[in-house]
Amino acid sequence: MILYIKYMVSLRCKILVKEELSQLGLHYVIVELGTVEILEDMTQEQHDELKRNLFRSGLELLDDKKGILIEKIKAVIIEMVHYEEDLPLTNFSDFLSEKLGFDYTYLSNTFSEVKGMNIQQFIILHKIEKVKELLLYEDLNLTEIAYKLHYSSVSHLSNQFKKITGLTPSYFKKLKMKRNENLENM
Template identity: 85%
Template sequence: MILYIKYMVSLRCKILVKDELIKLGLHYVIVDLGTVEILENITQQQHDELKKSLLKSGLELLDDKKSILIEKIKAVIIEMVHYAEELPVTNYSNYISDKLGYDYTYLSNTFSEVKGVNIQQFIILHKIEKVKELLLYDDLNLTEIAYKLHYSSVSHLSNQFKKITGLSPSYFKKIKMKRSGNLENT
């Protein structure tokens, strides 16, 4: 049986989920990216107890099919942008569609209807977060970051970054470095 749980992709959340499953005597096979695969079918009472205990930890057991699909889409995008060594060479729509086994138009329409932004906008927001992370914690320059994240050019990356953050990438880095320098001097 597969359960879907809304949680951030982090070791802490995975541990919380595993702990709650163990407390209820449920045997899991996989706990990954918002999906939990357990060996047995669970009773309604176990389901309700799991839902209640997860809520106490700030996690949510999803029952609604649209919510489950949205969480799957978000998980694929987050994994793709933040955790994959390389972004897919294929276009994102094909990648997401192949990964989830649904027509991209259906995924896109469902995502937009529920989230109020389209998948492409969600990807851009996460790519900009990744750019911020790379600017601050990596030794890559803007050209290398643009290449790594499959931007067509540095100017395209800079324009998107400024549109989302209101700052140029270099100004963002300068401000953050200055702030961290001030924190170290206090």
């Protein structure tokens, strides 16, 4: 049996879901971002209790088809941007269509209808979060980051970064260095 869980976006979420399943006596085969495969069929009581327990932790067990599809799209994008070593060389629309087995137009229309933003905007938001992470925790310059995230140029990356955050990437990095200096002087 496959379950779909909304807001499941990190390793911590996976651990929490595994614990909840174990407490209910359910055995999982695999726990991925947004998706869990369990061996048994759940009783209605187990389903309701799992739904309540996950909700208390900020997660949501999904039952509707559109919600499930949206979570699948989000999970693929989050996995692709944040956890894959390299982004796919194909364009994102082809990648998503192939990965999820649906026409991109259908995926895009459904996503826009439910989320109020298009898939491309969602990808850009996550790419900018990845840029922030790389600026803060890696010793990569903007050229290396632009290459790693398949931006056409450093200028394109900088323009998107500023549009989303209101800051230039270099100013964002300076803020980090200034914060570190302040911490060292305490």
